[in-house]
Amino acid sequence: MSSPVAARFVGSAVHRKEDRRLLTGHGQYVADASAPRMVHAAFLRSELAKARLNSVNIEAAKSAPGVIAVFLWSDFHEKFGEAWHGMLGEQLVVPPPLAIMDVRYVGDPIALVVAETRALAEDACALIEVDYEPEQATVDYASAAADSNVVHAAWGLPSNVMVEVPFTPMSADLDETFNSVEHVVETTIVQNRYLCVPMETRGVLASWTPGLEELDLIVATQSVHETRNFFARYLGLDEGAVRVTARDVGGGFGQKMFVYREECAVVLATKLLGRPVKWIEDRLENLTSAGHSRNELGKVRMAITADGVIEAITVDHVADVGAYTPCPAVMDPTLLPGPYRIPRLGFSTQMVWTNTMGKAAYRGPWMFETTAREMAIDVAARQIGMDPAELRRKNLLSLAELPFTSPGGKLFQEITPLETLEQALGMLGYDEFRKEQAAAREQGRWLGVGICVYVEPTSMEQATLATEGATIRIESSGKVVAFLSTTSHGQSIETTMAQIIADQIGVGYDDVTVVQADTQSTPYGPGTGGSRTAVIAGGAAHDAAVAVRDKVLAIAAHMMEAAPEDLQIAEGVVAVRGTPDRSLTIKEVATQAYTNAHTLPVDVAGGLEATIRFKPKRFPTWSNAAHVCVVEIDPETFIPRILRYIVSEDCGKMINPQVVEGQIFGGVVQGLGGVLYEDFRYDTDGNPQTTTFLDYLLPTTGETPLIEIGHLESVSTTNPGGFKGMGEGGAIGAHAAVANAVGDALAHLGVNVTSTPLGPEQIFELVQASQKERA
Amino acid sequence: MNDRTRVRLTVNGQPESVEVEPRALLADVLRDNLGLTGTHLACEHGVCGACTVLIDGEAARSCLVFAVQAEGSSVTTVEGLTPPDGLSPVQEAMRDCHGLQCGFCTPGIVVSMTAYLNDHPNPSDDDLREAMSGNLCRCTGYQGILAAARQAADRINAI
Numbered sequence: 001m002s003s004p005v006a007a008r009f010v011g012s013a014v015h016r017k018e019d020r021r022l023l024t025g026h027g028q029y030v031a032d033a034s035a036p037r038m039v040h041a042a043f044l045r046s047e048l049a050k051a052r053l054n055s056v057n058i059e060a061a062k063s064a065p066g067v068i069a070v071f072l073w074s075d076f077h078e079k080f081g082e083a084w085h086g087m088l089g090e091q092l093v094v095p096p097p098l099a100i101m102d103v104r105y106v107g108d109p110i111a112l113v114v115a116e117t118r119a120l121a122e123d124a125c126a127l128i129e130v131d132y133e134p135e136q137a138t139v140d141y142a143s144a145a146a147d148s149n150v151v152h153a154a155w156g157l158p159s160n161v162m163v164e165v166p167f168t169p170m171s172a173d174l175d176e177t178f179n180s181v182e183h184v185v186e187t188t189i190v191q192n193r194y195l196c197v198p199m200e201t202r203g204v205l206a207s208w209t210p211g212l213e214e215l216d217l218i219v220a221t222q223s224v225h226e227t228r229n230f231f232a233r234y235l236g237l238d239e240g241a242v243r244v245t246a247r248d249v250g251g252g253f254g255q256k257m258f259v260y261r262e263e264c265a266v267v268l269a270t271k272l273l274g275r276p277v278k279w280i281e282d283r284l285e286n287l288t289s290a291g292h293s294r295n296e297l298g299k300v301r302m303a304i305t306a307d308g309v310i311e312a313i314t315v316d317h318v319a320d321v322g323a324y325t326p327c328p329a330v331m332d333p334t335l336l337p338g339p340y341r342i343p344r345l346g347f348s349t350q351m352v353w354t355n356t357m358g359k360a361a362y363r364g365p366w367m368f369e370t371t372a373r374e375m376a377i378d379v380a381a382r383q384i385g386m387d388p389a390e391l392r393r394k395n396l397l398s399l400a401e402l403p404f405t406s407p408g409g410k411l412f413q414e415i416t417p418l419e420t421l422e423q424a425l426g427m428l429g430y431d432e433f434r435k436e437q438a439a440a441r442e443q444g445r446w447l448g449v450g451i452c453v454y455v456e457p458t459s460m461e462q463a464t465l466a467t468e469g470a471t472i473r474i475e476s477s478g479k480v481v482a483f484l485s486t487t488s489h490g491q492s493i494e495t496t497m498a499q500i501i502a503d504q505i506g507v508g509y510d511d512v513t514v515v516q517a518d519t520q521s522t523p524y525g526p527g528t529g530g531s532r533t534a535v536i537a538g539g540a541a542h543d544a545a546v547a548v549r550d551k552v553l554a555i556a557a558h559m560m561e562a563a564p565e566d567l568q569i570a571e572g573v574v575a576v577r578g579t580p581d582r583s584l585t586i587k588e589v590a591t592q593a594y595t596n597a598h599t600l601p602v603d604v605a606g607g608l609e610a611t612i613r614f615k616p617k618r619f620p621t622w623s624n625a626a627h628v629c630v631v632e633i634d635p636e637t638f639i640p641r642i643l644r645y646i647v648s649e650d651c652g653k654m655i656n657p658q659v660v661e662g663q664i665f666g667g668v669v670q671g672l673g674g675v676l677y678e679d680f681r682y683d684t685d686g687n688p689q690t691t692t693f694l695d696y697l698l699p700t701t702g703e704t705p706l707i708e709i710g711h712l713e714s715v716s717t718t719n720p721g722g723f724k725g726m727g728e729g730g731a732i733g734a735h736a737a738v739a740n741a742v743g744d745a746l747a748h749l750g751v752n753v754t755s756t757p758l759g760p761e762q763i764f765e766l767v768q769a770s771q772k773e774r775a
Numbered sequence: 776m777n778d779r780t781r782v783r784l785t786v787n788g789q790p791e792s793v794e795v796e797p798r799a800l801l802a803d804v805l806r807d808n809l810g811l812t813g814t815h816l817a818c819e820h821g822v823c824g825a826c827t828v829l830i831d832g833e834a835a836r837s838c839l840v841f842a843v844q845a846e847g848s849s850v851t852t853v854e855g856l857t858p859p860d861g862l863s864p865v866q867e868a869m870r871d872c873h874g875l876q877c878g879f880c881t882p883g884i885v886v887s888m889t890a891y892l893n894d895h896p897n898p899s900d901d902d903l904r905e906a907m908s909g910n911l912c913r914c915t916g917y918q919g920i921l922a923a924a925r926q927a928a929d930r931i932n933a934i
């Protein structure tokens with residue numbers, strides 16, 4: 001039977017539903033919200049990376065103008081229950097809302113001041129006297145495991161090692177392979193610490209209503225439902241007594257996926273005061289205390305034959321998780337071979353605590369596997385004297401040879417690694433570029449090209465992540481309202497889901513309203529993150545729309561005395577195929593469904609509503625891309641500049657090409673920022689050095705290149721729309737592509753680029769060091 | 776703290792009079808006293824541009840201006856740049872070119888772009904890149920914003 005509807009909106013760049021309110025200043029972010037009798041909170045935070053708290057004197061602060069309350073740990077102690085997040089499990093407890101006896105990073109919250117205004121709360125923070133007894137901080141993660149200064153000594157922990165996985169060969173003949181090949185390449189790849197930095201900082205307006213005994217939260221979050229579940233457990237309430245909403249959220253990138261101790265403190269404050277308490281983080285706090293990311297290193301070894309076949313890859317990996325980690329998501333070593341035909345793998349992993357801000361999820365949290373492999377491939381290419389594009393070509397998987405199971409146990413299908421590489425190289429004109437580069441070198445210009453090819457596990461299954469839900473209702477007016485389990489923070493979900501729903505019901509895009517991020521009206525969802533929306537929420541929206549459409553067809557068939565399978569729906573009109581004058585509008589069908597339900601057949605209950613949960617057929621849904629970047633480095637200033645940036649990607653069927661490209665653009669600029677401009681630094685005592693936008697440099701239009709995108713489409717069979725996730729890829733691929741381009745530009749000087757960041761300062765040092773070595 | 780001052784100014788064409796502390800920022804007065812929450816604060820130290828408003832037609836960072844400094848001036852926020860029906864050419868171009876995702880930087884972008892195009896009717900692409908370099912956006916990678924600036928400049932010129 002042919003489908004009763006035809007796609008009109010999926011695949012096109014319709015205007016976003018979000019845009020009108022956001023462009024006119026009518027977005028509703030948490031900072032814009034207020035409540036009767038609302039008061040404002042500010043934190044006093046530690047100025048030292050590690051110290052005992054001898055005393056905290058809050059007397060002056062308590063009597064400062066406008067101050068309602070000053071809270072310390074002792075006020076919150078025993079006022080809360082379980083403190084774990086559904087996605088991370090019971091083992092990972094959110095640290096206490098305020099420091100107990102000691103502080104373990106600069107920014108560790110010590111006191112919470114609540115006052116009539118934020119300014120008065122901040123004034124009072126300045127009056128709190130803290131008597132610290134400083135201790136030696138552990139800052140360098142590479143040596144933290146052996147450091148006798150233990151971050152969590154106060155908990156009685158013996159060392160700074162949080163997790164240790166000893167070397168695990170995933171293939172029996174690993175050693176023989178390394179012993180028998182022509183080339184063994186060994187290099188240590190280091191990725192610097194850089195951060196999510198959403199333009200909207202964290203924030204919450206928490207309102208506990210005594211008598212009602214209900215908690216209402218407006219919060220900058222990626223997950224209203226998990227936030228609700230968290231605070232229900234935290235305060236020992238039924239889930240129904242906690243409402244969480246987040247109409248507009250100003251970016252998250254992973255930072256807002258979980259629940260933070262600051263939010264816990266604010267919730268306890270409203271509970272104790274019985275008044276709404278609002279906390280809006282400032283930028284200093286956001287940069288120092290809202291989760292840090294990347295900051296991993298790996299010693300990579302590759303076994304390569306004389307003709308360039310990579311026979312094995314291993315990594316010894318170390319990741320910094322800081323003092324308290326909101327989400328200890330680090331490299332997935334089983335993904336290290338990436339989209340290559342590499343048959344053997346081995347790895348070890350160590351996650352260590354330091355007296356710095358803890359690790360948070362950031363757009364592709366596992367992505368160090370890509371950085372490590374792709375940077376190591378360029379090191380290998382230089383070492384064995386093979387062109388880096390050629391070395392990749394030789395080893396990359398192509399669509400025709402799939403399915404393929406990697407030594408890490410990943411089953412790849414429906415991906416196009418080699419194909420995207422060829423497309424991207426073609427877009428650049430790789431061979432011509434190599435000639436141009438040679439000529440440029442003659443003139444003393446430093447030009448380089450960098451490549452990064454990766455595969456992205458989207459829509460993963462871990463813990464809560466496997467499913468999303470949708471309730472779709474056609475109202476008696478014929479208009480459609482969709483209640484989705486998502487929490488958008490810039491992903492255009494209202495738009496893309498409306499495109500899917502309009503197509504599947506057979507109505508106009510403008511007839512669909514999307515409601516999300518309200519725990520009181522929408523189905524449960526784990527949160528928007530992990531590149532899951534198109535596949536999983538899209539699957540739920542699709543299936544719920546089909547279920548409602550089937551009800552429309554059943555009722556219309558009854559009304560027109562036709563068979564449901566003879567009907568079709570287009571532009572809000574149900575008609576008998578081939579007999580267009582026998583038709584009803586959806587509004588007429590809806591009127592019947594709601595106001596004359598008693599006239600419907602016994603097995604048709606009336607109303608036009610369906611709720612569906614969706615789970616993909618397999619996990620994950622793989623997508624893939626190849627990035628190619630050209631940089632030029634000024635030999636006098638050592639300033640690198642990107643001349644071209646090319647992405648060839650395969651995210652299956654695109655719901656909205658403009659939204660897809662927007663996600664790629666944004667991700668790429670975050671990734672290149674992390675190499676060239678962004679670098680969060682601590683001094684050796686653990687004092688943060690980059691605490692404003694004048695030191696922590698985000699890319700601007702001034703540095704950002706034009707980004708060129710090519711699309712390939714291998715349709716996914718994990719979900720009805722054929723979609724794949726693609727929200728994180730840009731940020732995954734850009735890091736190694738840019739670092740490799742810098743490496744290529746410096747290769748003729750004998751420089752071997754293995755670490756980031758790569759600003760003018762680092763490039764100068766690399767060039768100096770290699771000149772010294774050569775001399 | 777209690778030495779509050781009365782500030783009179785015109786906001787989006789409306790005469791306003793507010794009592795403020797001397798240290799109150801124009802951004803806070805717009806948002807908290809006048810309820811114009813379209814003006815966003817993303818750094819409060821003058822770098823990100825999210826808080827950009829027009830003061831007597833000139834783009835200014837309202838997180839760096841004390842409300843008392845705006846005494847007697849005419850302030851336009853993103854709300855005031857929106858025509859009664861539809862969108863302004865800059866807003867329309869931003870929508871057409873997907874110049875926004877989460878929307879948090881967007882009011883500042885709209886105000887900055889509008890101010891620049893008012894004063895520079897024939898910008899080159901490089902001029903636009905330079906002009907928009909004072910507004911940070913973490914979502915879009917700026918591609919849509921620069922395309923929108925081009926479209927808006929061309930449309931305004933065609934009128």
Ligand code: FES
Nearest residue numbers: 819821823824838
């Ligand atoms: S908030 Fe004013 S420039 Fe950032």
Ligand code: FES
Nearest residue numbers: 876880912913914
């Ligand atoms: S659209 Fe999110 S910061 Fe610009």
